[in-house]
Amino acid sequence: MSGYAVWGWGDPADEPRREDLVALMPYVTDTTGVQAQEPVDPVPLPELPPSRRMSTLPPSLRALASEGQVDRARHAFGRSYRDLVRAMAGQVDSPPDLVLRPANEQDVVDVLSWASEVGAPVVPFGGGSSVVGGVEPRGLDAAVSLDLSRLAGLVEVDEVSRAVQLRAGTFGPAAEAALKPHGLTLRFYPQSFERSTVGGWVATRAAGHFSTRLTHVDDLVESVRAVTPVGLWESRRLPGSGAGPSPDRALLGSEGTLGVITSAWLRAQPRPAHRWSGALAAPDLATGGRAVRSLVQAGLLPATCRLVDAGEAALTGTLGTGEAALVLGFESLAAPLGAEADLALELCRDAGLRVLETSTPGSGTRGEAGGAWRSTFVRAPYLRESLLLLGVMVETFETAITWDRFDALVADVTAATTDALRRVCGGGTVTCRLTHVYTDGCAPYFTVLAPARRGSEVAQWDEVKAAASEALAAAGGTITHHHAVGRDHRPWSDRQRPEPFARALAGAKAAVDPARVLNPGVLL
């Protein structure tokens, strides 16, 4: 069988056909500036080594277990470039021995109990959309992939407090569908929305589509429920608390190392009544950055504030004038948006930006200025597959930095990454956008496009990524703003975090996971 079932972003029906790819070649070459190569056919899956865990499973857990080849291969990867190229090449480096699909929380308790007893590493798996090696059982001996997709659905709605309890394995679209009859929405749209889960969002501190205020899922979390090897970890549902360090904040970003998240209470909201959007052009990213900073430092909280540099504006079809582009959007549940929009435009003009188009503020109108951008955002993972099949190295990485160091970081990281691409790939481009903005800084997000050498993609990317990460670290940025640490970011995460905090985290883990079976190699 084709490897597509293993590595494709969408359904097999979305699998790109060879003739479509060939037809796409001139467009890709023209748009990306990277010479497209003849498409290769994905290599069929190889035979995986035999599973060693099934016989040690108690009978009650066998019904939840699968040792099927495709199933194991599907759980051997996330969705990073280095994952996709390996899957496409039939290179399944670290398949789990078993995939276990708990049907309820007690199953999770039983799995962790068994795993702690036999010392089986357990890798929690939500949507499998990790781009940092979070779900790959790399370096683990006979690991179990704990697929939480059956622990799905809406548990409870509190319409008075506007909060909802969702099981960990609920995918983004299913969560929205379940909330709709209640007139509620999470309005939490990570790029992986279609292929990621509530539990995965919480475990990795995912970021959604709001550029300000409610940026990470952290801001939506009211309470988390998780199973640990020493018992149930469930916080009280509270709008706020000051009773010691927050138990929820300890689980947020724990990436499966402290417990298996089984459900969470998240704050929901109605759909916005008012929307306004505008598109602007900036001479360059730095100027656009100053404009954006002036907005947030004036107290404006745009729902959308996506600034893309000239290269990326051209690439995504947002703007082809050689200028940077800013897509700005405000939304409101009740209050009219006119004053904010006017002030935003005034501040942007003062900063040297040019207004391209705006929607009319008012009930029901949805600005179309951001339409191209939104469409690109959701389609990007699909597009990436086609590029990859045409021999284009395509990957992203992101960071966050305070405003005082923003310009220098972008310059340094772009230079270091471009230099690495030249060295490793013979060329390529690095573009930058801002995905989230804060009063004290922003989250720059870089996209890399380069000609890959067939068969060497992983080594090539690893070298480029290392150069980029070193530059990020040197410029003072974080190794990740919302893609988590996983196994790929460990070297930089280890250097970034305070050493006593690393010890504290290790001490915390030892206390709740004495057999050290929970996602070993991630974070610690």
Added chain:
Amino acid sequence: MSGYAVWGWGDPADEPRREDLVALMPYVTDTTGVQAQEPVDPVPLPELPPSRRMSTLPPSLRALASEGQVDRARHAFGRSYRDLVRAMAGQVDSPPDLVLRPANEQDVVDVLSWASEVGAPVVPFGGGSSVVGGVEPRGLDAAVSLDLSRLAGLVEVDEVSRAVQLRAGTFGPAAEAALKPHGLTLRFYPQSFERSTVGGWVATRAAGHFSTRLTHVDDLVESVRAVTPVGLWESRRLPGSGAGPSPDRALLGSEGTLGVITSAWLRAQPRPAHRWSGALAAPDLATGGRAVRSLVQAGLLPATCRLVDAGEAALTGTLGTGEAALVLGFESLAAPLGAEADLALELCRDAGLRVLETSTPGSGTRGEAGGAWRSTFVRAPYLRESLLLLGVMVETFETAITWDRFDALVADVTAATTDALRRVCGGGTVTCRLTHVYTDGCAPYFTVLAPARRGSEVAQWDEVKAAASEALAAAGGTITHHHAVGRDHRPWSDRQRPEPFARALAGAKAAVDPARVLNPGVLL
């Protein structure tokens, strides 16, 4: 000498004189409904047991040490009712053996190194305004109070990112004075503002004056620097990050158990350009609560949203009509406030509230509707001293709860506390206000007034507090929204937090404080 230097909230010059107190008696009886008793004179300080630590101090640390009687007595208490009555009675239960005042961070390193070696418990002390037994060395053997007041002042200002680094021992007014020349302010005003420090705010997750959005200091923290027995814990300055659980969030609320906070980077802002305020009357607290909920759930983010019940409105002079009062304030750095204010008033009217007065929105106008409230807020700790000297039991406690359980919590807690007052004190009143509001809930804050029995105040209060805390817990609230856990809240905090989280916290502490010298008895 009088005990006033030990327990007074203000400067000794503010000490209430006997004739003033006598003159106040009819007013107190009339206003509080509690019969004022003849003022007692504070009992002189008793001789404290001899200090046992000085001889074990290395010479380099001796210069930082004090074993003075008043100094030790001052560091034996926080500022709760049970602290003040004991201090007034000359009952110094748990004086530290030494007070150490580090002059710089290396001194803190040296103190922790010495303390770990000899096993001396170290209680970090900022402004000493804890109301939960956080700074009292209760049950500790020959403890050291680590007074951080010399580690004060502004270290660095980043005007581009609008962030400032302040040393831990900086008091509120000093922080504001240091920021003023830079055109910045923290706008973080806990009720203890005058007598609390930056380090104390971070260690206890203090809450400021904003009723929404930036409620706790957590929201202002960009980076924290702390000394632990195993090394320096300093996070990178970042506007946001997703690299594992947040190291800052682990220190926020750690109450001196994981390390001694020496400085923090906090997000600052300019003074608001626009202010609007209004005062409204509600038939009762429940109706007012529904109005407030409708505001925040409509996406409004009032800077001030203080709802007080009828009893407290009368008590504080906010409103004497037998109705609940709502003081509402919006502020803005740039955008005009008209639309928000109009919508807020409309929603309040829809909910059955009556508008008493409003300021005119616009540049420079500062609403005066909240004037009485603000003045009461700042003067409350001073007033409390006079009440206490007149035999009035006066204390507060606070919680947070989701909206669906708000009415029931207020009813249950009020009933249980009133019942306890009747049993313990023969009467008294319980009033309630909301200090902070969220889309999914709010923070109710209770004030207790009752006739105290001289000499039995601590036992009386402990019984009332226990009854109130049991009711809070049963109603699903948190044992504290922003007063921390300390030693007083331990029984309820222990039951509230998830058991695996308690184990994780203990594991984390053991890793960074192997000699277990950091504020033992607090949190763990």
